[in-house]
Amino acid sequence: MREKVCVLGAGSTKYGKLNESIVEIALNASKDAIDSAGITPRDIKAGYISNVFGVTDKQVHMAPVIMSNLGIPDVPGLTIESACGSGSIMFREAYANIAAGFYDCVIALGVEKITHTGTVESTTLFSYCSDFFYEGGNGASFPGLFGSMARAYLATYKSSEEDLAKIAVKNHENGFFNPKAHIKKKITIDDVLNSPVVASPLKLYDCCPFSDGASAVILCNEEFAKKSGKPYLEVIGSGRGASPAAVQSRKDITTIPSTIDAAQQAYKMANLSPKDIDFAEVHDCFTIAELIDIEDLGFFPKGSGAQAVREGRTTLRGDIPINPSGGLKSKGHPIGATGVGQVVEVFEQFTNKAGERTVKDAKIALTHNFGATGASAAVHIFKKME
Amino acid sequence: MREKVCVLGAGSTKYGKLNESIVEIALNASKDAIDSAGITPRDIKAGYISNVFGVTDKQVHMAPVIMSNLGIPDVPGLTIESACGSGSIMFREAYANIAAGFYDCVIALGVEKITHTGTVESTTLFSYCSDFFYEGGNGASFPGLFGSMARAYLATYKSSEEDLAKIAVKNHENGFFNPKAHIKKKITIDDVLNSPVVASPLKLYDCCPFSDGASAVILCNEEFAKKSGKPYLEVIGSGRGASPAAVQSRKDITTIPSTIDAAQQAYKMANLSPKDIDFAEVHDCFTIAELIDIEDLGFFPKGSGAQAVREGRTTLRGDIPINPSGGLKSKGHPIGATGVGQVVEVFEQFTNKAGERTVKDAKIALTHNFGATGASAAVHIFKKME
Numbered sequence: 001m002r003e004k005v006c007v008l009g010a011g012s013t014k015y016g017k018l019n020e021s022i023v024e025i026a027l028n029a030s031k032d033a034i035d036s037a038g039i040t041p042r043d044i045k046a047g048y049i050s051n052v053f054g055v056t057d058k059q060v061h062m063a064p065v066i067m068s069n070l071g072i073p074d075v076p077g078l079t080i081e082s083a084c085g086s087g088s089i090m091f092r093e094a095y096a097n098i099a100a101g102f103y104d105c106v107i108a109l110g111v112e113k114i115t116h117t118g119t120v121e122s123t124t125l126f127s128y129c130s131d132f133f134y135e136g137g138n139g140a141s142f143p144g145l146f147g148s149m150a151r152a153y154l155a156t157y158k159s160s161e162e163d164l165a166k167i168a169v170k171n172h173e174n175g176f177f178n179p180k181a182h183i184k185k186k187i188t189i190d191d192v193l194n195s196p197v198v199a200s201p202l203k204l205y206d207c208c209p210f211s212d213g214a215s216a217v218i219l220c221n222e223e224f225a226k227k228s229g230k231p232y233l234e235v236i237g238s239g240r241g242a243s244p245a246a247v248q249s250r251k252d253i254t255t256i257p258s259t260i261d262a263a264q265q266a267y268k269m270a271n272l273s274p275k276d277i278d279f280a281e282v283h284d285c286f287t288i289a290e291l292i293d294i295e296d297l298g299f300f301p302k303g304s305g306a307q308a309v310r311e312g313r314t315t316l317r318g319d320i321p322i323n324p325s326g327g328l329k330s331k332g333h334p335i336g337a338t339g340v341g342q343v344v345e346v347f348e349q350f351t352n353k354a355g356e357r358t359v360k361d362a363k364i365a366l367t368h369n370f371g372a373t374g375a376s377a378a379v380h381i382f383k384k385m386e
Numbered sequence: 387m388r389e390k391v392c393v394l395g396a397g398s399t400k401y402g403k404l405n406e407s408i409v410e411i412a413l414n415a416s417k418d419a420i421d422s423a424g425i426t427p428r429d430i431k432a433g434y435i436s437n438v439f440g441v442t443d444k445q446v447h448m449a450p451v452i453m454s455n456l457g458i459p460d461v462p463g464l465t466i467e468s469a470c471g472s473g474s475i476m477f478r479e480a481y482a483n484i485a486a487g488f489y490d491c492v493i494a495l496g497v498e499k500i501t502h503t504g505t506v507e508s509t510t511l512f513s514y515c516s517d518f519f520y521e522g523g524n525g526a527s528f529p530g531l532f533g534s535m536a537r538a539y540l541a542t543y544k545s546s547e548e549d550l551a552k553i554a555v556k557n558h559e560n561g562f563f564n565p566k567a568h569i570k571k572k573i574t575i576d577d578v579l580n581s582p583v584v585a586s587p588l589k590l591y592d593c594c595p596f597s598d599g600a601s602a603v604i605l606c607n608e609e610f611a612k613k614s615g616k617p618y619l620e621v622i623g624s625g626r627g628a629s630p631a632a633v634q635s636r637k638d639i640t641t642i643p644s645t646i647d648a649a650q651q652a653y654k655m656a657n658l659s660p661k662d663i664d665f666a667e668v669h670d671c672f673t674i675a676e677l678i679d680i681e682d683l684g685f686f687p688k689g690s691g692a693q694a695v696r697e698g699r700t701t702l703r704g705d706i707p708i709n710p711s712g713g714l715k716s717k718g719h720p721i722g723a724t725g726v727g728q729v730v731e732v733f734e735q736f737t738n739k740a741g742e743r744t745v746k747d748a749k750i751a752l753t754h755n756f757g758a759t760g761a762s763a764a765v766h767i768f769k770k771m772e
Contacts, residue, residue: 023519054514055441058522061469061515064631064761068517073630074643076762078475079467083447089464093479100486128440129447131454133409136444244459245450257460375450376462 005098006225007233007382008105008218009037010347015213015332016182017115022057026111027069029214029337033107034070036347037218038230041070044218045103047077050090050110051336053125054079057113066109083129084285085371086110087215087339088378092240094219095380104224110337111214122210126335129372131245142285143207145247145373147199150288153254154201159306161201164287165192166309168205168329171284174316175326177356182211182332206287211332215341225385231351237272237366237381239265245375256374259296263368266379267298274298277381278362279321279349281342283370284328293368294322297379316357324349324357339369339378350384391484392611393619393768394491394604395423396733401599401718402568403501408443412497413455415600415723419493420456422733423604424616427456430604431489433463436476436496437722439511440465443499452495469515470671471757472496473601473725474764478626480605481766490610496723497600508596512721515758517631528671529593531633531759533585536674539640540587545692547587550673551578552695554591554715557670560702561712563743568597568718592673597718601727611771617737623658623752623767625651631761642760645682649754652765653684660684663767664748665707665735667728669756670714679754680708683765702743710735710743725755725764736770 011032013025020028026049034041047063054060063077080090087110094108114122123143127136135145153159169189175181187205195204225232241261244250250257267273274297282297284290291305299320300308308314314322325331325345328338346365348354359365363384370377397418399411406414412435420427433449440446449463466476473496480494500508509529513522521531539545555575561567573591581590611618627647630636636643653659660683668683670676677691685706686694694700700708711717711731714724732751734740745751749770756763 021519052446053441055439055511058514058518060438060467061631061757061761063468064628064758065517065519067628068631068635068761073635074628074647076626076628076644077468078479078762081446081465081467082449082463093464096483096486096488100482100488102482102486125441128444131451132444133407133451240462242450242453242460242462245447245454249454249459258462261460371447372450375447375454376464 002099003101004222005095005235006220006222007343007347008220008225008228008230009033010217010344011036012180012215012341012344013213014180015211015334018212022054022059022111022113023065025113025212025214026066026109029216030066030070030107030109033216033218038228039218041072043105044072044075044107046106047075048090048094048106048108049077049079050086051079051112052081052083052086053114056117082376083371084335085339085369085376085378086336088367088369089240089376091339091343092238092378095235095238098219098221105220107216108219108340109216110340112334112336113212114210115212119210134246134248143199143202146286146288147202149253150201153288156254157303157306161193162189163306163309164206165189167287167290168192170315171323171327171329174324174357175330178326178331181326181330182209183330202286208285208328208333211334213332213334213337215337215344217340217343232385233347233350233382234385235380236383237266237270239263240378242376243374247373254292256292256296258370258374258377259293259368262377262379263297266381270381272381276364277320277366278364279324279359280366280368281325281345282322282368284323285333290322297368316359321359324359342367342369346382388485389487390608391481391621392606392608393729393733394606394611394614394616395419396603396730397422398566398601398727398730399599400566401597401720404598408440408445408497408499409451411499411598411600412452412495415602416452416456416493416495419602419604424614425604427458429491430458430461430493432492433461434476434480434492434494435463435465436472437465437498438467438469438472439500442503468762469757470721471725471755471762471764472722474753474755475626475762477725477729478624478764481621481624484605484607491606493602494605494726495602496726498720498722499598500596501598520632520634529585529588532672532674533588535639536587539674539677542640543689543692547579548575549692549695550592551575553673553676554578556701557709557713557715560710560743561716563741564712564717567712567716568595569716588672594671594714594719597720599718599720599723601723601730603726603729618771619733619736619768620771621766622769623652623656625649626764628762629760633759640678642678642682644756644760644763645679645754648763648765649683652767656767658767662750663706663752664750665710665745666752666754667711667731668708668754670709671719676708683754702745707745710745728753728755732768
């Protein structure tokens with residue numbers, strides 16, 4: 001017997017370069033989520049936090065600090081880390097605890113503050129999320145690893161650097177309508193192709209930015225959600241997967257096994273197939289990642305993703321809009337918060353708060369978020385309830 | 387409906403200054419736990435890891451690396467952090483997932499490597515586990531905070547610095563018989579009283595060391611445990627609690643609210659009272675902590691702990707042996723591993739592997755582990771099964 005799990009409220013700070021402390025950033029998102037759900041902090045029975053590099057802002061052991069500042073110092077919490085996938089892996093753990101009946105209402109909060117360390121130090125720290133013995137320690141940071149994946153993809157399937165650029169252009173187009181986005185700027189294919197090479201074939205505009213930010217959602221069981229009288233989402237699918245930590249250990253680097261495994265679990269649980277999804281928030285840390293994601297998630301057959309992109313099928317008005325929020329590429333990528341931020345986007349879409357980036361008539365949405373090069377991943381499917 | 391949760395195997399590295407990488411340390415404990423349980427890595431369905439400062443050894447996102455090295459790269463995992471309480475808070479999450487029926491067998495692995503950063507840097511990093519805005523940021527590191535708690539306790543209850551020293555002597559006595567202990571050295575009360583003052587009234591021998599190390603246990607449901615035909619423990623009680631993050635926000639600093647809350651939950655679930663516990667592993671990061679713990683856990687009335695210590699009631703041959711392993715004080719305190727290491731001790735005690743530190747005829751044991759000054763805490767109760 002499992003409880004149905006619902007998302008009753010959601011809040012997010014702006015993503016970008018933020019000057020507040022990591023605790024203040026986390027509290028701002030938490031308070032917005034609590035207000036959005038129409039609850040009081042006292043309704044919260046546990047705190048699930050996702051964060052990776054709090055140590056750089058001199059605060060780990062964050063749950064007691066957050067709970068104390070929310071006025072509920074007796075409410076237990078913990079921090080979950082799974083690199084850039086921390087938010088969704090944590091969300092799944094919060095989901096599991098509600099589903100199992102351990103709590104009726106919890107807060108799931110993702111937060112990161114990293115821009116104060118600077119680009120070089122951030123890149124170094126992020127490389128600790130790779131299999132450092134084989135990858136980071138030998139100079140293979142994430143742009144290089146995703147560059148290799150992009151090179152392999154372009155060599156294997158009918159696709160071009162222009163197709164990758166088109167993904168960046170589309171996500172910037174969507175993010176332009178997101179008031180919380182880090183990079184609110186429309187760009188052209190030429191802008192991408194002419195931007196400095198980071199790790200060939202990836203150029204600057206193929207890469208997401210380093211961002212600070214926090215996102216939070218209130219998760220509860222169905223009884224709690226119904227009593228509130230407010231609109232909510234139900235989590236109808238959940239899955240998580242793993243891939244070999246080092247990219248070199250994978251048989252095929254044009255696909256990410258953890259995504260496929262997590263997605264299959266989520267579809268099976270929801271009793272749905274990819275064609276039932278109205279839109280998806282996917283992990284586009286680099287443009288090549290989104291191209292791989294949309295195939296691994298089953299939206300398009302293997303090797304045909306680039307053609308789908310060319311045909312505009314993933315735009316806001318396409319048959320499967322991808323990253324209406326702007327994605328990691330434009331909305332930003334505060335790594336501990338990203339997976340939660342995707343759920344915030346689904347909540348806003350389903351509660352008429354998405355403005356000009358609204359996906360019309362959407363009722364079923366999917367979120368997909370992974371850690372590192374996809375060594376860990378989680379997929380969730382949400383249904384709009386009224 | 388909940389599954390019964392069992393501990394089927396346990397393994398630990400030596401605690402102390404270790405030269406291997408954090409990944410190698412973690413793998414050594416994992417392999418020992420797997421061998422001890424008589425399973426193969428393929429039996430493991432998920433990996434729960436606890437760690438705080440992996441970033442100092444250049445590896446976060448540890449689960450994929452550990453699982454890949456164990457030959458099960460498709461098995462998902464995550465890292466949980468709750469400062470010095472990470473091990474027990476993670477253990478509880480692993481427990482909850484088995485209890486809820488999500489998995490039949492998981493590995494719960496705690497690991498830390500910190501001594502390479504040196505004492506000053508370690509103290510600084512650890513202070514990030516406090517409420518840094520109020521505490522660490524104003525120079526209140528943990529020795530100072532526990533020094534304040536000790537000063538308050540000594541001023542409030544009939545007790546002396548010699549009573550604190552007696553706790554250190556007792557734990558070193560126990561740890562002398564633990565081949566994995568960091569500090570295998572018997573000490574006298576005079577040794578403690580004459581050791582350099584760290585934060586008055588606490589002296590060097592009132593403080594646990596900074597340690598590297600890893601501990602791992604195999605958790606499974608009852609069906610899995612019974613099929614194995616091996617001796618195992620059942621987790622019959624589990625609780626976790628929280629206190630105000632900053633010590634200054636607490637009404638009474640001679641007690642730790644999170645311990646009391648977690649213990650009451652665990653006793654209630656097990657339908658037991660403190661007098662039913664045959665021995666306990668408790669969080670003695672400083673001697674004062676153990677004195678407070680044994681009262682908060684209900685073994686002795688408030689204010690009478692020092693007398694109980696004086697009477698030898700907490701020694702290996704006393705009526706409630708505390709820290710037969712040697713505790714954090716002698717066995718060591720690799721902060722991400724400590725809470726798991728306590729479970730390893732219970733497993734060894736209940737499977738005739740504790741040698742000269744064996745608590746005779748013990749059948750019920752309790753573990754207690756907290757983060758920082760007790761802002762987070764978890765308590766578990768175990769029953770010997772045959």
